Amino acid sequence: MKFCSGCASPLLYQVPEGDNRERACCPSCGAIHYVNPKIVVGTIPTFGNKVLLCKRAIEPRYGFWTLPAGFMELNETTHAGALRETWEEAGAKATLGPLFTMFDVIRAEQVHLFFRAQMDAPEFSAGVESLDVKLFAEEEIPWDELAFKTVSKTLTLFFEDRRQGQFTLHTGDVYDHTDWPLDSFKA
Amino acid sequence: MKFCSGCASPLLYQVPEGDNRERACCPSCGAIHYVNPKIVVGTIPTFGNKVLLCKRAIEPRYGFWTLPAGFMELNETTHAGALRETWEEAGAKATLGPLFTMFDVIRAEQVHLFFRAQMDAPEFSAGVESLDVKLFAEEEIPWDELAFKTVSKTLTLFFEDRRQGQFTLHTGDVYDHTDWPLDSFKA
Ligand SMILES: [Zn+2]
Ligand SMILES: [Zn+2]
Numbered sequence: 001m002k003f004c005s006g007c008a009s010p011l012l013y014q015v016p017e018g019d020n021r022e023r024a025c026c027p028s029c030g031a032i033h034y035v036n037p038k039i040v041v042g043t044i045p046t047f048g049n050k051v052l053l054c055k056r057a058i059e060p061r062y063g064f065w066t067l068p069a070g071f072m073e074l075n076e077t078t079h080a081g082a083l084r085e086t087w088e089e090a091g092a093k094a095t096l097g098p099l100f101t102m103f104d105v106i107r108a109e110q111v112h113l114f115f116r117a118q119m120d121a122p123e124f125s126a127g128v129e130s131l132d133v134k135l136f137a138e139e140e141i142p143w144d145e146l147a148f149k150t151v152s153k154t155l156t157l158f159f160e161d162r163r164q165g166q167f168t169l170h171t172g173d174v175y176d177h178t179d180w181p182l183d184s185f186k187a
Numbered sequence: 188m189k190f191c192s193g194c195a196s197p198l199l200y201q202v203p204e205g206d207n208r209e210r211a212c213c214p215s216c217g218a219i220h221y222v223n224p225k226i227v228v229g230t231i232p233t234f235g236n237k238v239l240l241c242k243r244a245i246e247p248r249y250g251f252w253t254l255p256a257g258f259m260e261l262n263e264t265t266h267a268g269a270l271r272e273t274w275e276e277a278g279a280k281a282t283l284g285p286l287f288t289m290f291d292v293i294r295a296e297q298v299h300l301f302f303r304a305q306m307d308a309p310e311f312s313a314g315v316e317s318l319d320v321k322l323f324a325e326e327e328i329p330w331d332e333l334a335f336k337t338v339s340k341t342l343t344l345f346f347e348d349r350r351q352g353q354f355t356l357h358t359g360d361v362y363d364h365t366d367w368p369l370d371s372f373k374a
Contacts, residue, residue: 003195005188005211005220018315021260024192033192036225037259039298072224073208077291077360078298099358102286104264111226111265128205169356171286173264 006031037109041081042069043117044158045094045124050135051155052124054089056147057131064147067114067154068092082115090133091125094118101154104173112150116158116167149174193218224296228268229256230304231345232281237322238342239311241276243334244318251334254301254341255279269302277320278312281305288341291360299337303345303354336361 001024004011009028016023016032024033044067045052053065068089072081079096086092097116104111124133136142138159146152153174161167188211191198196215203210203219211220231254232239240252255276259268266283273279284303291298311320323329325346333339340361348354 001192003190003192005190005192005198008190008195011192034258035261037261038223039226071221072298074222074224074296075293077293078289079291079358079360099289099356102265104266106262106264109261111259169286171266173266 001033001035004029004031005033035109037104037111039072039078039081040069040105040110040112041072041078041085042067042112042114043082043086043094043096044100044114044154045086045090045092045117045119047119047122047135050137051141051158052090052092052119052133052135053141054126054130055132055134056129057126058129061147063131063145065142065145065151066147067151069112069114069151078113079115082113082117086117087127089127089130091127092123092133093120095120098167099169100167101150101157102169102171103150103153105150106173114150114154188220188222191216191218192220222296224291224298226259226265226268227256227292227297227299228259228265228272229254229299229301230269230273230281230283231287231301231341232273232277232279232304232306234306234309234322237324238328238345239277239279239306239320239322240328241313241317242319242321243316244313245316248334250318250332252329252332252338253334254338256299256301256338265300266302269300269304273304274314276314276317278314279310279320280307282307285354286356287354288337288344289356289358290337290340292337293360301337301341 004026007029009026011024012027013022014025054068055065056062068086070085083096086094094117100116101114126133157170191213194216196213198211199214200209201212241255242252243249255273257272270283273281281304287303288301313320344357
């Protein structure tokens with residue numbers, strides 16, 4: 001961030017009065033441009049004992065499998081955003097269940113929220129960001145071809161909780177999203 | 188947002204290729220400037236049967252009582268942010284418990300996360316954003332002087348769950364944060 005989005009003046013990085021962090025400050029109009037983590041919302045869509053995964057048609061991680069998820073938009077709730085992504089990426093309608101995982105992905109400056117979701121029918125289709133969409137039983141999950149750590153952790157916890165017959169919220173952090181360079185992820 | 192923060196060119200609002208929403212697009216450098224909801228993290232700090240509240244020394248809602256909470260920063264987890272706010276606003280050290288409420292505050296473009304937290308000692312002090320900090324028993328809570336709906340909902344649910352002897356995660360949405368004009372809140 002080099003210029004003020006309100007008045008186009010060059011920004012100065014300094015600690016505003018009463019604050020304790022450096023921010024992008026505009027010396028002309030006085031605006032302070034804060035940058036905060038973004039929320040990624042997604043689902044674990046299930047039909048019977050199977051979970052729906054999408055094969056990514058976009059970078060990063062083109063060709064790898066993921067749960068449907070994406071950035072939460074303005075003017076929607078986390079619940080609505082999770083269902084919207086499930087529809088856009090996987091062409092699936094579902095009934096949302098409770099929040100299941102919340103992961104801080106620190107280096108990517110994101111918080112990932114995955115909700116359990118019961119598909120209304122075994123109907124789905126690849127959206128523009130997906131090459132393929134498919135239902136997988138636990139023993140069919142392509143563990144070595146999953147796109148992101150938050151997806152593999154969420155799936156691992158999901159199957160563990162399911163075996164124990166009780167689902168609980170899991171929170172934690174993932175410093176890096178995956179093992180490939182961050183630049184390719186944030187692009 | 189009128190100008191590109193990367194190159195200072197005037198922005199155009201249009202739907203980028205492959206997207207389905209209007210975004211602030213830069214015709215010069217090609218940057219797309221997304222705007223997404225922000226995360227507010229806070230705690231319900233308790234010592235014995237009492238809850239710690241802060242009297243706000245800043246607008247909006249100057250003089251009203253709130254749970255310690257504030258915007259999540261980059262390079263911290265939701266947990267670390269919640270404890271940081273508890274320290275900055277209430278001068279209290281606490282041990283974080285589970286996530287207790289997650290509220291979408293749609294009009295304010297925020298998601299509020301409140302964690303239960305056990306204070307390490309009955310020690311606290313007003314930070315620069317607080318006029319006063321005090322421990323309240325349930326019957327002492329100043330319900331008519333609470334700053335935000337997410338705070339009053341969180342406290343109501345906290346006492347309900349405590350009476351039932353079991354705490355669970357509660358999620359929901361609050362279209363408006365409070366009944367006063369939004370402009371004063373977002374300022
Ligand atoms: Zn400016
Ligand atoms: Zn530009």
